[in-house]
Amino acid sequence: QVQLVESGGGLVQAGGSLRLSCTASGRTFRYAMGWFRQAPGKAREFVAVISTSGGRTYYAESVKGRFTISRDNAKNTVYLQMNSLKPEDTAVYYCAAGWALRTSEGDFHSWGQGTQVTVSS
Numbered sequence: 001q002v003q004l005v006e007s008g009g010g011l012v013q014a015g016g017s018l019r020l021s022c023t024a025s026g027r028t029f030r031y032a033m034g035w036f037r038q039a040p041g042k043a044r045e046f047v048a049v050i051s052t053s054g055g056r057t058y059y060a061e062s063v064k065g066r067f068t069i070s071r072d073n074a075k076n077t078v079y080l081q082m083n084s085l086k087p088e089d090t091a092v093y094y095c096a097a098g099w100a101l102r103t104s105e106g107d108f109h110s111w112g113q114g115t116q117v118t119v120s121s
Contacts, residue, residue, distance in 0.1 A: 002026030002097050002110045009115030012085055020080040022095030022112055032098045033078040037091035046103045085119045092116050
């Protein structure tokens with residue numbers, strides 16, 4: 001239903017910040033949007049999700065207080081502001097679109113290609 005493209009990944013030192021973006025193209029942008037990540041040798045895990053209007057958010061405990069998800073519906077874009085980055089945050093980050101405010105991979109119907117985030121110590 002929607003095509004998603006992530007950008008903003010890169011290499012950053014521990015304690016630094018990075019802002020990821022995900023731009024959508026499709027018939028509508030009326031989706032809950034989530035961020036997931038997958039580290040080498042590990043399963044993909046939930047990071048954050050935001051409701052269609054942006055009024056509700058939910059975060060994984062591992063990133064709570066450090067990451068902020070937001071959206072600009074006029075630009076069809078979702079963001080993930082990542083502060084106080086740690087080496088364990090290193091992963092490929094994916095954005096996804098879903099029908100509701102959920103946290104499981106199966107609840108999202110569209111996925112971006114992913115963007116690499118590497119945090120050095």
